[in-house]
Amino acid sequence: MxxxxxxxxxxxxxxxxxxxxxxxxxxxxxxxxxxxxxxxxxxxxxxxxxxxxxxxxxxxxxxxxxxxxxxxxxxxxxxxxxxxxxxxxxxxxxxxxxxxxxxxxxxxxxxxxxxxxxxxxxxxxxxxxxxxxxxxxxxxxxxxxxxxxxxxxxxxxxxxxxxxxxxxxxxxxxxxxxxxxxxxxxxxxxxxxxxxxxxxxxxxxxxxxxxxxxxxxxxxxxxxxxxxxxxxxxxxxxxxxxxxxxxxxxxxxxxxxxxxxxxxxxxxxxxxxxxxxxxxQAWWCPGVEQPDGAAAFTLGFRGGIMVDASGRRFANESLPYDRMGREMAAAADRVPAHLVFDSRFGGGLPAISLPGRPAEEHLASGTWVRAETVEELAELLGVPKETLTATVERFNGFAALGVDEDFHRGEDPYDLFFADRSHGGPNPCLVPLDRAPYYAARVVLSDLGTxxxxxxxxxxxxxxxxxxxxxxxxxxxxxxxxxxxxxxxxxxxxxxxxxxxxxxxxxxxxxx
Ligand SMILES: Cc1cc2nc3c(=O)[nH]c(=O)nc-3n(C[C@H](O)[C@H](O)[C@H](O)COP(=O)(O)OP(=O)(O)OC[C@H]3O[C@@H](n4cnc5c(N)ncnc54)[C@H](O)[C@@H]3O)c2cc1C
CATH class of the missing domain: 3.50.50.60 (FAD/NAD(P)-binding domain)
Known part of the structure; x- marks a missing residue:
């Protein structure tokens, strides 16, 4: 004053x-x-x-x-x-x-x-x-x-x-x-x-x-x-x-x-x-961690699953970004989380990421890892092998059924807005993870401003x-x-x- x-x-x-x-x-x-x-x-x-x-x-x-x-x-x-x-x-x-x-x-x-x-x-x-x-x-x-x-x-x-x-x-x-x-x-x-x-x-x-x-x-x-x-x-x-x-x-x-x-x-x-x-309070969003330690606003997940440090899913990945951010903030073992995805997206992230960096840069810096099997991926991430494997198997079951019994992914118009309908399953938001190699991207809690x-x-x-x-x-x-x-x-x-x-x-x- x-x-x-x-x-x-x-x-x-x-x-x-x-x-x-x-x-x-x-x-x-x-x-x-x-x-x-x-x-x-x-x-x-x-x-x-x-x-x-x-x-x-x-x-x-x-x-x-x-x-x-x-x-x-x-x-x-x-x-x-x-x-x-x-x-x-x-x-x-x-x-x-x-x-x-x-x-x-x-x-x-x-x-x-x-x-x-x-x-x-x-x-x-x-x-x-x-x-x-x-x-x-x-x-x-x-x-x-x-x-x-x-x-x-x-x-x-x-x-x-x-x-x-x-x-x-x-x-x-x-x-x-x-x-x-x-x-x-x-x-x-x-x-x-x-x-x-x-x-x-x-x-x-x-x-x-x-x-x-x-x-x-x-x-x-x-x-x-x-x-x-x-x-x-x-x-x-x-x-x-x-x-x-x-x-x-x-x-x-x-x-x-x-x-x-x-x-x-x-x-x-x-x-x-x-x-x-x-x-x-902030306007939150998941942020794919960048090689320089910054984060990239990430939304519109078309595939993959998000897991916590124990290798378990914790939310509907297709939620609007602020709601997903709030889910991440709700427990300490969700930051960082990992987006686990397979190769059907050509080795790229099955989501919109602003800014986006090439997979090779992420792999070189360690913000992403890649492996031939889900078990190997779990080892690279340091999460329990049995849990991550079970999580992927359970999710693939939901994909075959077309119903996400855990988090109801694909039941809301917002989820469907970004869905990839090309994979042909009964629920376009539930895309199975079954094409090696597998990837995991480190995801932190980002925001668009307090x-x-x-x-x-x-x-x-x-x-x-x-x-x-x-x-x-x-x-x-x-x-x-x-x-x-x-x-x-x-x-x-x-x-x-x-x-x-x-x-x-x-x-x-x-x-x-
Ligand atoms: C990739 C991305 C996409 C988004 N898309 C949308 C969208 O489509 N719709 C939407 O509603 N929101 C969107 N958001 C969120 C939205 O952009 C921000 O929350 C909002 O623009 C913030 O507006 P603001 O005026 O409060 O701050 P800002 O737009 O950040 O402007 C603040 C300005 O004040 C200046 N400033 C700060 N301190 C001082 C000071 N002491 N003296 C002088 N100047 C100062 C800063 O330098 C800055 O230029 C998006 C955010 C991102 C990152």
Missing amino acids: TSAGLWDDEYDVVVVGSGAGAMTGAFAAASDGLRTLVLEKTPLLGGTSAYSGSAAWLPGSQVQERAGIGDSTESARTYLRALLGEDTARRREAFLTTAPEVVEFLERDPAIEFEWRAFPDYFDAPGRMDAGRSFVPLDLPADRLGDLLPLVRPSVDRDRAGQPHPEGPLTAGRALIGRLLLALTGTGNGFVRTGARMTGLVIEDGRVTGVEAETSQGPVRIRAARGVLMAAGGFEGNGPMRERNGVPGAAAWTMAPRGTNTGEPIEAAVAIGAATDLMD KGGLRTDEDGRVLDGQDAPIPGLYAAGNTSASFAGRHYPGPGVPIGSAMVFSYRAVRDMAAR
Whole structure:
């Protein structure tokens, strides 16, 4: 905390972070005529949002209407109510009623266009859309960004390898960030400053009036006359902070870009009295361990079985990734787990892995092992031979029968979405393991970001310990405690909710 002195720069709104929520909030503020600055700590815009599949779970909007899929705010309300109960009812309602407005607002700009993409909701609950209700931006031709292109963070495989964007249009998360950047800069009121790490909040008469930041030119103080919106990710990249708050997994295994989300904005708000919630929570996923010790977001298992240190299966491998992550976190002998698979997938992983590395690299580094028999595989893994053999035999029996009597794999529309129907068995999610050589890939508990953070109200206003809003301070995305609590209801909830609460935050600032 500090009292105000001279300002180095002045804006109406300062947005900390540059993911999909931050950029949506900044664009909304700038289009309301407010001079708006996006402050980003790294040299690149987009954070984890740029790595993402860009799915946005914004129910009942004109995009689902165009797709004719029969989605509605009411069915999404039924679904969320069934999953989340009444815990965050006010924020849930704000989310539901504002989602269509955000989409309408965004698509009014010529830079932004979305299309519905099939991807089932994650829970079997009333109001679920089996085909899914989330949508993605259209690919963005790179030349539309011109000089702005190098500012957008590349996809995870290129970024981790230190490579720039490939030839061709920007897709998925890069398209989303690129489109929002075009819209923001097109207002004439929106500015971005990279390489500026927010370190503290400035308070005047009990109101947040600006931020302090570290830049290559030294520390600066930037005024935010209407308010500060912090949409700067969680603290997934901060090992000690994870440990203090009991977040399972590890900073080395998170999917957030290196050096991004280490929680300074959360800590700065706590230092002035902000309350937090859900601090041990994350959006989890299984992560195939990489030769360099990092993890790769892994989903869409088309084959193989996941076993714990005793050589036993412990869950339906086809579960949505956050639910599988929670299963892994539930017992110490499940991290690392091993994905055991056979050669029918050409020696490749029977799943989507972001980023993916060639099998030979994994085998050379020891993150995968290969053997001619299941017994030999067990020996290489150090798991009991008899147990792993029995597990594989039992699973092969289920595959022949078409029924997973242990974990019901293949009974949910989500399981079937990624299924490989080419193997011809009675249940496309139960693919036998019977073609040597056999493989096992080491799987750790990864995450797409922490989702505990600052307590906020339905307008993204940060609350203090008495649940009173701290004037001038707002939070959204993974900087705030998620309205979805301990659930990941469907594809695109992290990004969709970050967009809605950022939008509501700046509308609240504009109205004051
Ligand atoms: C491969 C992959 C696919 C995914 N697909 C989807 C999907 O399709 N749909 C979906 O909803 N979610 C998806 N996710 C999850 C989702 O991308 C993230 O949970 C979400 O984007 C987080 O948004 P955010 O705005 O909170 O943080 P981010 O997008 O990570 O942005 C935070 C930004 O704030 C900056 N920052 C941090 N601290 C400071 C500071 N002190 N000062 C200034 N700047 C700071 C960071 O550098 C970063 O650029 C996916 C994740 C991955 C890895």
